[in-house]
Amino acid sequence: MKLKKSYLGEFEEIVLLATLKLGEKAYGTTIRQTVEEIAERFTSVGALYATLERLERKGLVSSKQGESTNERGGRAKRYFKVEASGLKALREAQAIRQRFLTGFTPGLLGGAI
Amino acid sequence: MKETAYIPIECPNPHCKMLHNVDMRVIKDVLNGSCFVGLKCASCAMSFKQRLLYVTESDGTRRVTVVRTVRPVWKNKLKKFSGALNRNTAEHPRISEPPKLGEYLMYLLLSRQDRVNILGDLMEDYGTIESKFGRPAAVFWYYKQVVASIPPCVWKRLFKWGTIAAIGDWFRRHI
Numbered sequence: 001m002k003l004k005k006s007y008l009g010e011f012e013e014i015v016l017l018a019t020l021k022l023g024e025k026a027y028g029t030t031i032r033q034t035v036e037e038i039a040e041r042f043t044s045v046g047a048l049y050a051t052l053e054r055l056e057r058k059g060l061v062s063s064k065q066g067e068s069t070n071e072r073g074g075r076a077k078r079y080f081k082v083e084a085s086g087l088k089a090l091r092e093a094q095a096i097r098q099r100f101l102t103g104f105t106p107g108l109l110g111g112a113i
Numbered sequence: 114m115k116e117t118a119y120i121p122i123e124c125p126n127p128h129c130k131m132l133h134n135v136d137m138r139v140i141k142d143v144l145n146g147s148c149f150v151g152l153k154c155a156s157c158a159m160s161f162k163q164r165l166l167y168v169t170e171s172d173g174t175r176r177v178t179v180v181r182t183v184r185p186v187w188k189n190k191l192k193k194f195s196g197a198l199n200r201n202t203a204e205h206p207r208i209s210e211p212p213k214l215g216e217y218l219m220y221l222l223l224s225r226q227d228r229v230n231i232l233g234d235l236m237e238d239y240g241t242i243e244s245k246f247g248r249p250a251a252v253f254w255y256y257k258q259v260v261a262s263i264p265p266c267v268w269k270r271l272f273k274w275g276t277i278a279a280i281g282d283w284f285r286r287h288i
Contacts, residue, residue, distance in 0.1 A: 028234035045231050046222070046262025049268050053227075068233070071209075071240050076235030 060086035127155040209240040222266040
Protein backbone atom coordinates (compact mmCIF):
# COMPACT_ATOMS: atom_id res chain seq x y z
CA MET A 1 0.00 0.00 0.00
CA LYS A 2 1.48 3.35 -1.06
CA LEU A 3 0.75 6.50 0.89
CA LYS A 4 -0.37 9.56 -1.08
CA LYS A 5 2.35 11.97 -0.06
CA SER A 6 5.69 11.08 1.47
CA TYR A 7 7.02 13.59 3.97
CA LEU A 8 10.26 12.50 5.54
CA GLY A 9 10.51 12.63 9.30
CA GLU A 10 13.88 13.29 10.94
CA PHE A 11 14.50 9.66 11.88
CA GLU A 12 13.21 8.47 8.52
CA GLU A 13 15.72 10.71 6.79
CA ILE A 14 18.58 9.43 8.96
CA VAL A 15 17.62 5.79 8.31
CA LEU A 16 17.28 6.45 4.60
CA LEU A 17 20.72 8.10 4.49
CA ALA A 18 22.29 5.21 6.44
CA THR A 19 20.73 2.70 4.05
CA LEU A 20 22.02 4.68 1.09
CA LYS A 21 25.50 4.91 2.60
CA LEU A 22 25.70 1.15 3.23
CA GLY A 23 24.53 0.18 -0.24
CA GLU A 24 24.34 -3.59 -0.68
CA LYS A 25 25.38 -4.27 2.93
CA ALA A 26 22.32 -2.55 4.38
CA TYR A 27 20.44 -4.80 6.79
CA GLY A 28 19.09 -4.32 10.33
CA THR A 29 22.35 -4.61 12.28
CA THR A 30 24.52 -2.50 9.95
CA ILE A 31 21.87 0.21 9.57
CA ARG A 32 21.43 0.43 13.35
CA GLN A 33 25.20 0.61 13.92
CA THR A 34 25.62 3.31 11.26
CA VAL A 35 22.81 5.41 12.74
CA GLU A 36 24.32 5.08 16.23
CA GLU A 37 27.82 5.95 14.99
CA ILE A 38 26.98 8.92 12.80
CA ALA A 39 23.91 10.39 14.50
CA GLU A 40 25.26 9.51 17.97
CA ARG A 41 21.89 8.41 19.29
CA PHE A 42 20.63 5.18 20.78
CA THR A 43 18.48 3.28 18.31
CA SER A 44 16.25 0.34 19.19
CA VAL A 45 15.67 -2.40 16.66
CA GLY A 46 11.92 -2.05 17.15
CA ALA A 47 11.98 1.63 16.17
CA LEU A 48 14.34 0.93 13.28
CA TYR A 49 12.20 -1.80 11.76
CA ALA A 50 9.00 0.20 12.29
CA THR A 51 10.62 3.09 10.38
CA LEU A 52 11.93 0.84 7.62
CA GLU A 53 8.51 -0.73 7.21
CA ARG A 54 6.92 2.74 6.99
CA LEU A 55 9.48 3.74 4.34
CA GLU A 56 8.69 0.54 2.47
CA ARG A 57 4.98 1.33 2.58
CA LYS A 58 5.76 4.76 1.13
CA GLY A 59 7.72 3.04 -1.64
CA LEU A 60 11.02 4.71 -0.70
CA VAL A 61 12.87 1.48 0.09
CA SER A 62 12.53 -2.13 -0.92
CA SER A 63 13.62 -5.25 0.94
CA LYS A 64 14.59 -8.83 0.24
CA GLN A 65 15.45 -11.82 2.38
CA GLY A 66 19.15 -12.65 2.59
CA GLU A 67 21.35 -15.42 3.88
CA SER A 68 21.61 -16.75 7.43
CA THR A 69 24.79 -17.18 9.44
CA ASN A 70 25.90 -19.05 12.56
CA GLU A 71 26.13 -15.81 14.59
CA ARG A 72 22.44 -15.25 13.91
CA GLY A 73 21.42 -18.77 14.99
CA GLY A 74 20.43 -19.64 11.46
CA ARG A 75 18.05 -16.69 11.05
CA ALA A 76 17.89 -14.86 7.76
CA LYS A 77 18.93 -11.24 7.17
CA ARG A 78 16.63 -8.73 5.50
CA TYR A 79 18.47 -6.44 3.09
CA PHE A 80 17.12 -2.97 2.30
CA LYS A 81 17.66 -0.88 -0.80
CA VAL A 82 16.82 2.78 -1.43
CA GLU A 83 14.55 3.18 -4.44
CA ALA A 84 14.51 6.06 -6.93
CA SER A 85 11.59 7.67 -5.08
CA GLY A 86 13.66 7.48 -1.89
CA LEU A 87 16.51 9.33 -3.54
CA LYS A 88 14.07 11.93 -4.78
CA ALA A 89 12.62 12.38 -1.29
CA LEU A 90 16.12 12.80 0.14
CA ARG A 91 17.00 15.40 -2.49
CA GLU A 92 13.82 17.33 -1.71
CA ALA A 93 14.55 17.28 2.02
CA GLN A 94 18.09 18.51 1.35
CA ALA A 95 16.80 21.28 -0.92
CA ILE A 96 14.33 22.47 1.73
CA ARG A 97 17.09 22.55 4.33
CA GLN A 98 19.39 24.41 1.95
CA ARG A 99 16.72 27.01 1.18
CA PHE A 100 16.30 27.68 4.88
CA LEU A 101 20.02 27.99 5.43
CA THR A 102 20.63 30.33 2.50
CA GLY A 103 21.23 33.82 3.80
CA PHE A 104 21.36 32.69 7.41
CA THR A 105 23.22 35.02 9.73
CA PRO A 106 26.46 33.29 10.74
CA GLY A 107 26.43 32.39 14.41
CA LEU A 108 22.64 32.30 14.73
CA LEU A 109 22.71 28.57 15.41
CA GLY A 110 25.58 28.95 17.83
CA GLY A 111 28.37 28.23 15.35
CA ALA A 112 29.62 28.76 11.82
CA ILE A 113 27.50 27.30 9.00
CA MET B 114 18.01 -72.79 31.53
CA LYS B 115 20.15 -70.77 29.12
CA GLU B 116 20.86 -67.20 30.00
CA THR B 117 23.03 -64.59 28.33
CA ALA B 118 25.34 -62.80 30.72
CA TYR B 119 25.53 -59.56 28.76
CA ILE B 120 23.38 -57.89 26.17
CA PRO B 121 24.87 -55.52 23.57
CA ILE B 122 23.19 -52.10 23.36
CA GLU B 123 24.18 -49.63 20.69
CA CYS B 124 24.66 -45.92 21.43
CA PRO B 125 21.85 -43.94 19.68
CA ASN B 126 24.27 -41.15 18.69
CA PRO B 127 24.67 -41.63 14.91
CA HIS B 128 28.29 -40.44 15.06
CA CYS B 129 29.21 -42.86 17.84
CA LYS B 130 27.18 -46.12 17.69
CA MET B 131 29.40 -47.73 20.30
CA LEU B 132 28.28 -51.10 21.66
CA HIS B 133 27.79 -51.35 25.41
CA ASN B 134 27.58 -54.72 27.13
CA VAL B 135 24.91 -54.42 29.79
CA ASP B 136 25.08 -56.88 32.65
CA MET B 137 21.96 -59.05 32.79
CA ARG B 138 21.98 -58.93 36.56
CA VAL B 139 20.76 -55.39 36.35
CA ILE B 140 17.44 -56.57 34.99
CA LYS B 141 17.22 -60.15 36.19
CA ASP B 142 14.47 -59.39 38.69
CA VAL B 143 12.13 -58.37 35.87
CA LEU B 144 10.50 -61.56 34.63
CA ASN B 145 8.32 -61.54 31.51
CA GLY B 146 8.17 -57.80 31.64
CA SER B 147 10.05 -54.81 30.38
CA CYS B 148 12.35 -52.35 32.02
CA PHE B 149 14.38 -49.27 31.16
CA VAL B 150 18.10 -49.15 31.56
CA GLY B 151 19.71 -45.76 31.88
CA LEU B 152 23.13 -45.61 30.26
CA LYS B 153 25.89 -43.13 29.65
CA CYS B 154 27.99 -43.77 26.57
CA ALA B 155 31.65 -44.32 27.43
CA SER B 156 32.73 -42.87 24.10
CA CYS B 157 30.58 -39.77 23.47
CA ALA B 158 29.31 -39.32 27.07
CA MET B 159 25.70 -39.05 25.90
CA SER B 160 22.99 -40.14 28.35
CA PHE B 161 20.18 -42.26 26.97
CA LYS B 162 17.59 -44.78 28.02
CA GLN B 163 17.04 -48.19 26.51
CA ARG B 164 13.92 -50.29 26.91
CA LEU B 165 14.56 -53.99 27.34
CA LEU B 166 12.07 -56.85 27.22
CA TYR B 167 12.68 -60.00 29.21
CA VAL B 168 10.81 -62.91 27.62
CA THR B 169 10.56 -66.63 28.31
CA GLU B 170 10.32 -68.84 25.24
CA SER B 171 8.09 -71.95 25.05
CA ASP B 172 11.10 -74.21 25.58
CA GLY B 173 11.94 -72.41 28.77
CA THR B 174 14.73 -70.29 27.28
CA ARG B 175 14.86 -66.80 28.64
CA ARG B 176 16.22 -63.99 26.58
CA VAL B 177 16.37 -60.24 26.60
CA THR B 178 15.38 -58.22 23.55
CA VAL B 179 16.04 -54.58 22.86
CA VAL B 180 12.63 -53.07 22.19
CA ARG B 181 13.36 -49.62 20.82
CA THR B 182 15.70 -46.73 21.37
CA VAL B 183 14.18 -43.94 23.39
CA ARG B 184 14.96 -40.38 22.23
CA PRO B 185 18.00 -39.22 24.21
CA VAL B 186 17.46 -36.62 26.92
CA TRP B 187 19.53 -33.90 25.21
CA LYS B 188 17.49 -34.23 22.00
CA ASN B 189 14.23 -33.70 23.92
CA LYS B 190 15.59 -30.56 25.56
CA LEU B 191 16.93 -29.24 22.25
CA LYS B 192 13.60 -29.82 20.53
CA LYS B 193 11.73 -27.97 23.27
CA PHE B 194 13.85 -24.80 23.09
CA SER B 195 14.34 -24.73 19.34
CA GLY B 196 10.60 -25.20 18.87
CA ALA B 197 9.74 -22.31 21.20
CA LEU B 198 12.01 -19.80 19.55
CA ASN B 199 12.23 -21.33 16.09
CA ARG B 200 16.01 -21.66 16.13
CA ASN B 201 17.67 -23.82 13.55
CA THR B 202 20.27 -25.16 15.98
CA ALA B 203 20.96 -28.43 14.23
CA GLU B 204 22.33 -26.78 11.09
CA HIS B 205 23.71 -23.66 12.73
CA PRO B 206 25.37 -24.26 16.09
CA ARG B 207 25.18 -21.07 18.14
CA ILE B 208 28.16 -19.13 19.36
CA SER B 209 26.66 -16.91 22.07
CA GLU B 210 23.41 -17.23 23.99
CA PRO B 211 21.27 -14.11 24.46
CA PRO B 212 19.09 -14.07 27.61
CA LYS B 213 16.16 -16.38 27.03
CA LEU B 214 13.63 -14.18 28.83
CA GLY B 215 14.61 -11.16 26.73
CA GLU B 216 14.42 -13.21 23.57
CA TYR B 217 11.02 -14.52 24.54
CA LEU B 218 9.72 -11.00 25.29
CA MET B 219 10.86 -9.85 21.85
CA TYR B 220 9.24 -12.93 20.37
CA LEU B 221 5.94 -11.87 21.94
CA LEU B 222 6.29 -8.24 20.89
CA LEU B 223 7.19 -8.78 17.26
CA SER B 224 4.94 -9.67 14.39
CA ARG B 225 5.45 -13.01 12.69
CA GLN B 226 7.17 -11.61 9.58
CA ASP B 227 9.66 -9.52 11.60
CA ARG B 228 10.50 -12.15 14.19
CA VAL B 229 13.20 -14.00 12.26
CA ASN B 230 15.05 -10.89 11.04
CA ILE B 231 14.94 -8.87 14.26
CA LEU B 232 15.84 -11.75 16.58
CA GLY B 233 18.69 -12.60 14.22
CA ASP B 234 19.94 -8.99 14.23
CA LEU B 235 19.77 -8.85 18.02
CA MET B 236 21.66 -12.11 18.35
CA GLU B 237 24.37 -10.91 15.98
CA ASP B 238 24.79 -7.65 17.92
CA TYR B 239 24.69 -9.49 21.22
CA GLY B 240 27.58 -11.71 20.10
CA THR B 241 29.64 -8.67 19.06
CA ILE B 242 29.01 -6.84 22.35
CA GLU B 243 29.68 -9.97 24.42
CA SER B 244 33.03 -10.52 22.72
CA LYS B 245 34.03 -6.86 23.22
CA PHE B 246 32.65 -5.97 26.66
CA GLY B 247 31.65 -9.27 28.30
CA ARG B 248 28.38 -10.98 29.12
CA PRO B 249 26.92 -8.55 31.74
CA ALA B 250 27.25 -5.59 29.36
CA ALA B 251 25.73 -7.62 26.55
CA VAL B 252 22.79 -8.74 28.72
CA PHE B 253 22.19 -5.12 29.80
CA TRP B 254 22.28 -3.98 26.17
CA TYR B 255 19.85 -6.72 25.16
CA TYR B 256 17.27 -5.78 27.81
CA LYS B 257 17.71 -2.09 26.92
CA GLN B 258 16.82 -3.01 23.36
CA VAL B 259 13.78 -4.99 24.54
CA VAL B 260 12.44 -2.13 26.70
CA ALA B 261 13.11 0.48 24.00
CA SER B 262 11.37 -1.67 21.40
CA ILE B 263 8.11 -1.94 23.36
CA PRO B 264 6.55 1.44 22.31
CA PRO B 265 7.23 1.17 18.54
CA CYS B 266 6.17 -2.47 18.42
CA VAL B 267 2.96 -1.85 20.35
CA TRP B 268 2.23 1.24 18.23
CA LYS B 269 2.80 -0.77 15.06
CA ARG B 270 0.31 -3.40 16.20
CA LEU B 271 -2.24 -0.73 17.10
CA PHE B 272 -1.71 0.87 13.71
CA LYS B 273 -2.71 -2.39 12.09
CA TRP B 274 -5.99 -2.38 14.01
CA GLY B 275 -7.26 0.37 11.73
CA THR B 276 -9.58 3.25 12.49
CA ILE B 277 -8.79 3.83 16.17
CA ALA B 278 -5.09 3.83 15.47
CA ALA B 279 -5.53 6.06 12.42
CA ILE B 280 -7.34 8.63 14.59
CA GLY B 281 -4.56 8.36 17.16
CA ASP B 282 -1.98 8.87 14.44
CA TRP B 283 -3.83 11.95 13.19
CA PHE B 284 -3.79 13.42 16.73
CA ARG B 285 -0.11 12.59 17.08
CA ARG B 286 0.73 14.43 13.89
CA HIS B 287 -1.54 17.46 14.16
CA ILE B 288 -1.97 18.24 17.84
